[in-house]
Amino acid sequence: MKRHQVTIIDIAKELNLSKSTVSRALTGHKSVKPETRQAVLELAEKLDYQRNMLAISLITKKTNTIGIIVPEFKSSYFPTAIIGAQEVASKAGYTTVICQSDERYETEVANTRVMLANQVDGVLVSITKETLNYDHLKIFQRKGIPIVFFNRVCDEMEVPKVIVDDYDGAYRAVNYLIESGRKRIAHLAGPFSLKISEKRINGYKAALRKHNVPYDEELLISYDLNIEKVKIYVTHLLNLDNPPDAIFAVNDPTAIETIQVIRKRGLRVPEDIAVVGFSNDFVSGLIDPPLTTVSQPVREIGRTAAQLLIDQINREVADWKTIIKVLKTELVVRKSS
Amino acid sequence: MKRHQVTIIDIAKELNLSKSTVSRALTGHKSVKPETRQAVLELAEKLDYQRNMLAISLITKKTNTIGIIVPEFKSSYFPTAIIGAQEVASKAGYTTVICQSDERYETEVANTRVMLANQVDGVLVSITKETLNYDHLKIFQRKGIPIVFFNRVCDEMEVPKVIVDDYDGAYRAVNYLIESGRKRIAHLAGPFSLKISEKRINGYKAALRKHNVPYDEELLISYDLNIEKVKIYVTHLLNLDNPPDAIFAVNDPTAIETIQVIRKRGLRVPEDIAVVGFSNDFVSGLIDPPLTTVSQPVREIGRTAAQLLIDQINREVADWKTIIKVLKTELVVRKSS
DNA sequence: CCAATTTGCGGGAATGTTCCCACGAATGGA
DNA sequence: TCCATTCGTGGGAACATTCCCGCAAATTGG
Numbered sequence: 159m160k161r162h163q164v165t166i167i168d169i170a171k172e173l174n175l176s177k178s179t180v181s182r183a184l185t186g187h188k189s190v191k192p193e194t195r196q197a198v199l200e201l202a203e204k205l206d207y208q209r210n211m212l213a214i215s216l217i218t219k220k221t222n223t224i225g226i227i228v229p230e231f232k233s234s235y236f237p238t239a240i241i242g243a244q245e246v247a248s249k250a251g252y253t254t255v256i257c258q259s260d261e262r263y264e265t266e267v268a269n270t271r272v273m274l275a276n277q278v279d280g281v282l283v284s285i286t287k288e289t290l291n292y293d294h295l296k297i298f299q300r301k302g303i304p305i306v307f308f309n310r311v312c313d314e315m316e317v318p319k320v321i322v323d324d325y326d327g328a329y330r331a332v333n334y335l336i337e338s339g340r341k342r343i344a345h346l347a348g349p350f351s352l353k354i355s356e357k358r359i360n361g362y363k364a365a366l367r368k369h370n371v372p373y374d375e376e377l378l379i380s381y382d383l384n385i386e387k388v389k390i391y392v393t394h395l396l397n398l399d400n401p402p403d404a405i406f407a408v409n410d411p412t413a414i415e416t417i418q419v420i421r422k423r424g425l426r427v428p429e430d431i432a433v434v435g436f437s438n439d440f441v442s443g444l445i446d447p448p449l450t451t452v453s454q455p456v457r458e459i460g461r462t463a464a465q466l467l468i469d470q471i472n473r474e475v476a477d478w479k480t481i482i483k484v485l486k487t488e489l490v491v492r493k494s495s
Numbered sequence: 496m497k498r499h500q501v502t503i504i505d506i507a508k509e510l511n512l513s514k515s516t517v518s519r520a521l522t523g524h525k526s527v528k529p530e531t532r533q534a535v536l537e538l539a540e541k542l543d544y545q546r547n548m549l550a551i552s553l554i555t556k557k558t559n560t561i562g563i564i565v566p567e568f569k570s571s572y573f574p575t576a577i578i579g580a581q582e583v584a585s586k587a588g589y590t591t592v593i594c595q596s597d598e599r600y601e602t603e604v605a606n607t608r609v610m611l612a613n614q615v616d617g618v619l620v621s622i623t624k625e626t627l628n629y630d631h632l633k634i635f636q637r638k639g640i641p642i643v644f645f646n647r648v649c650d651e652m653e654v655p656k657v658i659v660d661d662y663d664g665a666y667r668a669v670n671y672l673i674e675s676g677r678k679r680i681a682h683l684a685g686p687f688s689l690k691i692s693e694k695r696i697n698g699y700k701a702a703l704r705k706h707n708v709p710y711d712e713e714l715l716i717s718y719d720l721n722i723e724k725v726k727i728y729v730t731h732l733l734n735l736d737n738p739p740d741a742i743f744a745v746n747d748p749t750a751i752e753t754i755q756v757i758r759k760r761g762l763r764v765p766e767d768i769a770v771v772g773f774s775n776d777f778v779s780g781l782i783d784p785p786l787t788t789v790s791q792p793v794r795e796i797g798r799t800a801a802q803l804l805i806d807q808i809n810r811e812v813a814d815w816k817t818i819i820k821v822l823k824t825e826l827v828v829r830k831s832s
Numbered sequence: 833c834c835a836a837t838t839t840g841c842g843g844g845a846a847t848g849t850t851c852c853c854a855c856g857a858a859t860g861g862a
Numbered sequence: 863t864c865c866a867t868t869c870g871t872g873g874g875a876a877c878a879t880t881c882c883c884g885c886a887a888a889t890t891g892g
Contacts (some may be wrong), residue, residue, distance in 0.1 A: 163556075165878055176842045183881060191840060211612055211880035212558070216847050219500075231578055232777060237568035241595065255607050256593045258578065268653045272590055275548055412783045421783070440569060444751045446758070446783040502848055513872045518850060529871060550848035553877045 242460025327487035328361025449492035579797025664824035666700025681739035784830035
């Protein structure tokens with residue numbers, strides 16, 4: 159048991175220098191004689207010196223840490239986005255503190271407190287489906303801590319956002335279904351509280367309009383993303399007098415569950431009913447039948463959001479308030495349609 | 496723009512007290528008059544005072560942060576384990592710093608440096624499939640930073656470990672296959688570098704032995720978990736003169752991919768070939784056919800590991816060196832067998 | 833050769849908190 | 863009434879580092 163972290167003072171004493179000089183040598187300041195710097199560097203290496211970030215952060219008021227708050231870890235979506243974000247963050251010298259809110263507002267509020275306690279230099283946020291009040295997030299703004307939303311954004315805050323073109327993705331999916339001969343297309347949508355649900359619904363409606371397919375509100379169901387409920391809604395759709403011949407689901411897990419329900423009813427996918435998802439989760443290509451879905455550049459979303467955040471931290475962007483990055487989606491046609 | 500974090504000195508001045516007293520009042524020390532404490536607490540609340548953890552950590556040499564290093568985020572396994580770990584960590588007042596090493600040794604080494612720079616109080620580690628040298632992890636031991644392994648453990652380090660009974664899980668899976676009439680059971684195993692592969696292989700062999708089924712080394716294939724290669728190996732198995740009638744896969748993604756390959760060959764699962772996986776990933780019940788698999792208490796693994804780590808940090812365990820928690824698995828029989 | 837600039841380094845304050853020591857007042861027992 | 867204890871508080875060091883200021887020596891220019 160030794161436990162005396164070696165400090166710059168230890169190095170200074172050993173070399174008969176002052177801590178100031180050692181500090182300068184280590185941080186690469188110019189005004190220090192090359193030989194001196196060399197000696198310091200060598201001794202630091204030899205003593206296995208580790209700079210104490212706590213002390214540095216205390217002075218500089220920068221922790222080189224960014225926080226990431228995501229609603230869940232169940233699908234591969236957020237883990238993938240996080241990988242992307244970490245990629246650019248670590249390249250820029252930042253570590254990440256990750257919190258998941260379990261789709262609960264209360265947990266999200268608690269998570270913001272964790273971020274404040276950790277004095278993060280900025281936060282990446284994707285809100286829960288429950289979040290309707292944004293006071294806890296506005297605290298960051300008040301404290302001057304940069305914030306960037308991705309995927310699940312908050313429209314009433316003027317901060318950068320990274321999203322995909324949900325409208326366009328939905329439009330193209332539905333358009334494709336119509337062009338491949340489907341006549342009655344249902345949409346199992348997400349909750350209205352989420353902007354992405356709304357946009358996908360609008361894309362769905364627009365595609366119908368384009369082809370003069372009348373919009374039947376019986377075929378639009380908005381639900382709370384609780385996967386267990388899919389069974390109820392799909393069963394309901396199948397029991398309609400005039401049931402759909404295609405279902406466009408708000409995300410892949412919903413689509414996968416939809417397929418199961420359809421099959422349990424003895425119907426075939428895609429022969430009787432086509433199913434299309436959204437997001438292209440890791441597993442969507444592996445299931446049977448492989449799922450037709452709208453693919454998002456998830457990792458890229460994480461990367462973009464992190465880059466935006468770091469630029470903001472470094473004050474490299476002028477009018478960041480208005481920045482909204484909209485990434486492109488891509489329709490991946492597989493066997494389920 | 497104000498940017499002067501309110502400190503205990505601000506509170507002290509306002510109330511004509513010394514910072515010492517304010518500090519005592521806030522930390523709940525007994526020797527401070529109730530009225531004084533009350534006044535401090537109220538003003539702190541009013542000024543939205545936030546204690547500066549950096550300064551505290553600098554003195555106490557505790558950051559109340561634990562690090563988690565996992566090899567990947569692709570399957571639902573590690574995200575789930577992390578949720579479990581965070582659960583108990585946050586309850587104990589710890590925040591978590593998460594790193595994923597992308598199954599690469601180099602990244603894992605870099606991640607350990609991140610942990611050291613962050614002065615974590617302890618680390619939870621699951622190694623990559625490439626990791627053969629453990630020097631970077633032994634640094635933690637040398638510095639007196641507690642470490643707990645889970646899932647992918649390092650046998651040559653004497654630290655607590657949390658694993659499932661891989662041997663038993665594999666044994667029961669194969670035993671079940673034999674008892675349901677399968678005669679030639681192949682095992683698509685993980686790399687020998689991972690202890691879990693070895694144990695599952697041993698369980699596989701033991702089950703064969705018990706039923707006097709001769710072990711045919713043609714039917715045991717160890718691969719590097721690169722999912723693209725599954726196709727090669729399964730095709731190879733199917734092309735054997737005496738092909739298997741069941742395949743026990745080292746994990747669920749492998750099993751799922753195996754099913755796809757079998758079907759592309761025009762064979763049926765489970766009629767022609769049964770397939771069993773390991774881990775019971777989130778999607779395994781959703782695919783077609785639903786996968787028979789050995790389920791692990793993943794979240795519980797995370798919880799247990801975190802608890803073990805925190806106990807160790809708090810010196811609440813005496814002989815932690817020898818602690819190895821072995822959690823039980825459970826065979827989940829579905830339609831793929 | 834002297835003044836002016838540059839070079840290299842040391843001293844000390846500052847960052848926000850905890851913790852030890854001490855000090856005065858109040859309270860207690862004898 | 864006097865000494866001893868307790869109570870509530872203040873002062874200051876410590877934690878590891880940065881950064882500003884200043885100072886001496888060395889170098890430069892005329």
